Each structure stands twice: as C-alpha cells, then as structure tokens.
Amino acid sequence: MFYRLSGVYQTNYAADRKLWKIPADRWQVIAVLVLALMAPLYVSPLYLGSYVLPWVIWSAAALSLTLLMGMAGQLHFGFAAVMAIGAYSSIHLVRAGIPFEIALILSGVVSAVIGTLFGGAALRVKGLYLVMATLAMQYLVDWVVVNVPWISGGAHATLRTPAVNFLVMPIDSLAARYWLALGWAVLITLFFLNVKRTSFGRALVAIRDKDFAAAVIGVDPFRTKLAAFFTSSFLGGVTGAILAFCYYRAVTPEQFGFNVSIQLVAMVLVGGLGSVIGSYLGAGFVLLAPIFLTNAISSLAAAGWVPVSQNFLSHLPLIIYGAMIIGFLLFEPLGLAKIYDNIRKYFLVWPFRHAKS
Amino acid sequence: MSGDENVLVCDNVVRRFGGVVALKGVSVAVKRGEIFGLVGPNGSGKTTLVNSVTGFYPPQEGRITLNGTQINGLKPYKIAGMGVARTFQNVALFHGMSVLDNILMGRHIYMKPNPLASFFYPWWARKEEIAHREKVEEVIDLLQLAPARDEHVDVIPLGLQKRVELARALCAEPSLLVLDEPMAGMNQEEKEYMVRFILDAQEALGLTVLIIEHHMDVVTALCDRVLVLNNGQEIAQGPARETIANPQVVEAYIGKPRNAA
Numbered sequence: 261m262f263y264r265l266s267g268v269y270q271t272n273y274a275a276d277r278k279l280w281k282i283p284a285d286r287w288q289v290i291a292v293l294v295l296a297l298m299a300p301l302y303v304s305p306l307y308l309g310s311y312v313l314p315w316v317i318w319s320a321a322a323l324s325l326t327l328l329m330g331m332a333g334q335l336h337f338g339f340a341a342v343m344a345i346g347a348y349s350s351i352h353l354v355r356a357g358i359p360f361e362i363a364l365i366l367s368g369v370v371s372a373v374i375g376t377l378f379g380g381a382a383l384r385v386k387g388l389y390l391v392m393a394t395l396a397m398q399y400l401v402d403w404v405v406v407n408v409p410w411i412s413g414g415a416h417a418t419l420r421t422p423a424v425n426f427l428v429m430p431i432d433s434l435a436a437r438y439w440l441a442l443g444w445a446v447l448i449t450l451f452f453l454n455v456k457r458t459s460f461g462r463a464l465v466a467i468r469d470k471d472f473a474a475a476v477i478g479v480d481p482f483r484t485k486l487a488a489f490f491t492s493s494f495l496g497g498v499t500g501a502i503l504a505f506c507y508y509r510a511v512t513p514e515q516f517g518f519n520v521s522i523q524l525v526a527m528v529l530v531g532g533l534g535s536v537i538g539s540y541l542g543a544g545f546v547l548l549a550p551i552f553l554t555n556a557i558s559s560l561a562a563a564g565w566v567p568v569s570q571n572f573l574s575h576l577p578l579i580i581y582g583a584m585i586i587g588f589l590l591f592e593p594l595g596l597a598k599i600y601d602n603i604r605k606y607f608l609v610w611p612f613r614h615a616k617s
Numbered sequence: 618m619s620g621d622e623n624v625l626v627c628d629n630v631v632r633r634f635g636g637v638v639a640l641k642g643v644s645v646a647v648k649r650g651e652i653f654g655l656v657g658p659n660g661s662g663k664t665t666l667v668n669s670v671t672g673f674y675p676p677q678e679g680r681i682t683l684n685g686t687q688i689n690g691l692k693p694y695k696i697a698g699m700g701v702a703r704t705f706q707n708v709a710l711f712h713g714m715s716v717l718d719n720i721l722m723g724r725h726i727y728m729k730p731n732p733l734a735s736f737f738y739p740w741w742a743r744k745e746e747i748a749h750r751e752k753v754e755e756v757i758d759l760l761q762l763a764p765a766r767d768e769h770v771d772v773i774p775l776g777l778q779k780r781v782e783l784a785r786a787l788c789a790e791p792s793l794l795v796l797d798e799p800m801a802g803m804n805q806e807e808k809e810y811m812v813r814f815i816l817d818a819q820e821a822l823g824l825t826v827l828i829i830e831h832h833m834d835v836v837t838a839l840c841d842r843v844l845v846l847n848n849g850q851e852i853a854q855g856p857a858r859e860t861i862a863n864p865q866v867v868e869a870y871i872g873k874p875r876n877a878a
Contacts, residue, residue, distance in 0.1 A: 273750045274743060454738040458746060460730035462722055465713045473709035476671055477789070478697035478726035491732045534713075 262607040279453050296442055300435035311551070313438050315544050317503050320445040322527040322539035323452055324495035329525070330534025331461060332488035333468030335391045338378075338398030339496055339524045344516035345401060346371040346497030347504035348411055351419055351511060360424035360431070364501050371497020372490045374401075379489030383482065398518050406513045419511045421504055437506040444502050448495055452536050464488055465534075530585055532595025541596035549584065553577035622649045624793050624825045625670065630679035630689075632665055639665040640676065641849040647793070652819060652826040654840035654857060656833075658870055662849040663829045664706065667795050670827075671703055672696040684792060698726045702791035704782045706798045706829075710770045716781050717766050720756065723788030724749040753788055759821060760784045760814055776807040780814065787818055796828040800835055812838055833861055845869065 270276040350367035382393035455461040466474035531542020672693035681689040
C-alpha cells in the first residue's frame, strides 16, 4: 500500500533491469539525493564537517571494500593501506603539478596496481590465510610509508594537501569539499548498482558462492578475483585521495593504520555484505554510534542518572557499542541492510503478510 | 544430423588418486546427436571420467578430444569455453542469485564481463545483457521455469533446482552436455518430468548428451548407447537395453548367484 505496486509492469527486458522498478523507491532515492545535496544549507558547519562529511566518505570506502568482500567473497584486512596509497599518491601527484582530476584517477590506478600485486600473490590462498596475507600488506605498506621520508616526510611528519580546483569548483570551503565527496559517493553507488546487474557482478558472485561451478561455466576464477582486487583497490585508492583532500587535509601515517582496516571490515559486516544501502548504514553506525552513545551517556551522567565512577563512565559507551554490534549480528546476521529490507518488504505488502522477493 | 561424427572421444584414459587407480584405461566415443549413458555401481569411476572430461581431474594417461581438438590438460573454464556444459550430482547453483541470474550465468562464455562496461551500463553493457536475456528466456520457456524466474534459488524445491541447473547448462549452447545424475533424490513424477525435459531439449537444440544415471528405467528410456564401468574398467558397451541385460552387468550390480543351476 505504501509502495503502490498496482499498475507497475515491465513490458521489455530493459525495463525489467531498471535499478528502481517501483515508483515509490524512485521517489525515495530522489528525495534522499536532494536532501544530501542541500545538506550544506540546513546542517550546521560543525555537524556537516564532523559527522556528515566523514560519513559520506567512509560509506564510499565501505562500498569499495564490499565489492571485494561482499560480492567476490575475498576477505581483505588491509584496506586502509590501499586507501593510504591513494591518499599519498594523490598528494604527491598534485604537488608534481598534475591537475587534481587526473591525479585522482592516477592515484586510483597506483592503488589498484599495488593492491592487485598483493592480491595476486595472496590469491594462492583462501579464507583465513587470505586474511593473513592481506594483513601482511597492511603492515608492509604502513612500514614503507613511515620509513620512506620521500613518501611521508618522516615518521612524525604531516603532509598538507595543496589547494586544488575540481573542474571549476575550488575545493576550499566546507560545502565544496562536501559536494565533491558526495559526488564521488554517488558515482561509486551507481557503479556498484550497475555491477550487480551485469555479467561482471554475476561472475564475482559466482566465484564467491561456488568457485568450481563457476569454472565449469567458463568463469576464469583467478582472473575474476584479480579483476575484483583491481576494481576494489582502484575505488579504495580514489576514496583515500578524496578522504585526504576533503576531510583530513593533512595526512599522517597513523590515519591509515591497522585499526582503520578493522573498522572498515566492521562497517561492511554490520551493514551487510555486498549491499549498497548496507555500506551507508554500516559506515554510519560504526562512525556515529560511539559519538552519540558518548554524548547520551555523558548527558545522562550530568543529570545524575548513571551513578558510576568517572573511570567506568568513559568506558561505558564502548561497552554498549560492542554489545550493540554483537546484538545486531545475532538478531540479523545479514546486517543492517537486511533489517532495512525486512521493513521495506513489510510495507511493500502491508496490510498483508507475505512478500515475494 | 551429420552422420557418425564423434563429438567426444576418450582414448585409454587413466586417472590415479595416490595408489587408487580410478580409471584403468577407459575408451569411449560419443557420436553427435546421441544420448550416451554412463552406468555402473558406486565407485566404478563414472564421475571421475566426467571430471576428467571437464578438466577437474586431468587424466594422467590417455587422450580426450572434443570435436577433434585435444582437451585433456586444459583448465575447466577453457574446456567450458570450448562447448562442454555440465550439471552436478549435488546441485551446484549460486545461492546468492535469483533463478534468472543463475541461468544468465550460463551465457557467461559469450559475454565480456568488464567493470567499465558495467559503469557505463546504459551505453555499453545494456545491449549485451538484453541480447542474452532473450536467449535465456527461450530456455526458460522450454523448461517451463517462468513462474520461478524471480525466486531466489535456495527457496525453490530440489526438483526445480535441478531443472534450473539444466537450464544454466543449456544456455551455454554446448556441443556436449554432461549430466551427472540429474534424477538423484527425485520422486517418480519429477523423474518423468526431467526425462521429458531432457528429450525435449535434445530434440529442440540437437544436443549431444553424456549422462550418468542409476535409475535403469531412465537409462533405457533415454539412452541410445551405454557404457558400463566397474572398478574403473569397461565391462560392456552397446545399445542400452541389451547392454543392461548383459549377465556381467547384472553381476556387477547385484552379484553372482551362489549356486547357479
């Protein structure tokens, strides 16, 4: 009823493969997009710069990672290293005088090449061993970035991003940085949705679900996995560059440490493997839940509602946050995306009970 | 049909697993347009022979040719690209996809997956997707899968899953279709349906089929010729009905009478 399915027919194959077949979904997407575009007008700069902007960028990062982890089923625990390569190469490329737009693409290519080299070596192994191999990448890249002054400027150095223009828009104001990040997130999202409905995406899922059956159908497992590593690392690299230019604006090695990789994996898992909306929800949850919990608990404590020691009080939000992650994954192992999907399906057929996928 | 032309020729194929010799020099020739049965008791090497053909267990000795080209030693995906499609004894569908997407996977050897094409979907990938979708819909019609098209494969019954797997294999327009126990775990009615679908598909598409099957009623109903294996060796080969009645074949399946009068 809320979605008005009556009269919605697809009469040719092109229409049947549309991204949003139900008008209500289409309106939702447009509404969210308009709200996101106008965010600088109605969100205070403090919230825009410290909540919304990182949320958008980390969602793009989670999308890049979930292409590899969710769709192709290849675990990657060194994705922050991929983003670091993108961030550092974009800064050095811009400093070398290359236009920002081209530097973005080139930094993606650099990440993709290095990421694929590691991926290619790591692909001789599967599952937990692949986790170990990608962890090795994380530590190697960390070490190289810290110890090669030519890249990072030294262990404790901070690299400032130069002032740039994107096409005609100077990336200086908060709104401009936000719009650039948003544009990139929208681009990745469209790409991801299109991958899902084409042969490339199907090959990735086939490799994930049953690699022997995929081979017998004519999918080259090794090449497909490499393509997944390449594409995912490319997107990750550009996202790293966007993160450096739009959010951090001054890059240090520890911004791309091991814990960041784990956080990315958490975003992907909590959001739901291989899901677009899940990447946004997962990134939002992992980034914003601790902040809101801390704020809520400190205001409760200020009102005298939480009679515990100051020491315990500082850990309480983390405890609740951890419990929430476990709770969500127990309640719905397929992540926040599945919870959203359940709610949507409920309203899709309301007041009746059973929805067809 | 172009006469007695052989599609698949296995010449003296030997496959060992450590000390076990699973195939002890098996030779077989499958002619274009026929349904060839592969029977034998459990552990006789039927599936190993099929896995040798599809490239999972390349034979250590012997030669396998498809339409005159040697294929032993090639990777499974290469052999698939040369026109061998198969189904599995335990259904091997992709559980993260709908029935339609699973069957579309069958067209993979004709498609050019490419992230850039996906990115520029309206200008690049869409045409290809729709062209192949039309092909897939023909097979869906043939196997009467239309009502299940949009379902997820893990929620449909086993009989239907096996039919989806057959559809996926048919979409590759194979020059050799290998069916590994397509009737395993089915009831009589589902078996009859499946036989009908295999015969329909063979007639409509002019297929050459190599089929492993345990149900003798199915074998005699379907197959033009059969090869009987026991302990990795051929014990009989020839027209289905006579070969199944061969005393040696009966002995391999149910043993020798203790005091044959």
